Amino acid sequence: MPFQLSISQADEPRIAIPAIGLQLRVRLPQYVSGGSVAIVETTNAPGFGPPLHRHGETEIFYVTAGRYLFEVDGRQFEVRQGEMVTVPGGCAHGFVNIGDTPASQLVTIMPGMDALAFFTELGEAMRAGRPDPAALAAFGQRWGVEFLGPPLRAPQRPAARSGA
Template structure:
């Protein structure tokens, strides 16, 4: 076990790292998330890392390369390397999901870099807070992640 925090508040999402890449022979990062309704990740893409989501409870709305997907318990959504994607918890309760990032170094650095460590064993959602958007964008650029502005709706 590493001597570093495993539980973080990342953009108001409770993230518990079950495995860091350094613990999986640099093959993947394995994270469990509790996502409040309305929270998630804005449209982004990253070359060199695939991402896989497995929904345990609740519902998540995904956008993958322009295609909308509504996923619920037992559903798996794979994000191809480099695909523009976003997700958001929807419905009337928080969503629980598992995320595997492979090889995971980018997501490890990003999530733990923008996240705030929480007490180990915390299972309740953290107090919501406003993210420091310039810091989020700066770290994303450093690790190779790009956020994409949503297309403007026609007038």
């Protein structure tokens, strides 16, 4: 598929979805690649991530900062800065930022989907907080996304011991 020239500026506005602790920029819209790929830069607040979900697109997650707990088809594993995970289309997946500071990823989506419209609409659907499961399912159906459950939770850390 032919690509078009595309320049993604450092100061492009972000889409914010506070209900899931997400800020993102669409770095490569799908139309630039003739629909073959889209690339999104995401930042997740500590303890946040998307609901468990699946869709037909393959996603490649390259962690640029922080640490995440991923779950893919029931298997959980930690991914750190500089590491990458490929989630084939059709796999149930989710992740959560398990660090104390914001964590970031560069996400490649294949084939490309209209990430700008999807995340803008998701932000509208979550403007008042997380919608009920039926509303989220209806939103997902329009996009070929099946929401399967709540977001992953960061593991609880043991309480700090006082004085010794």
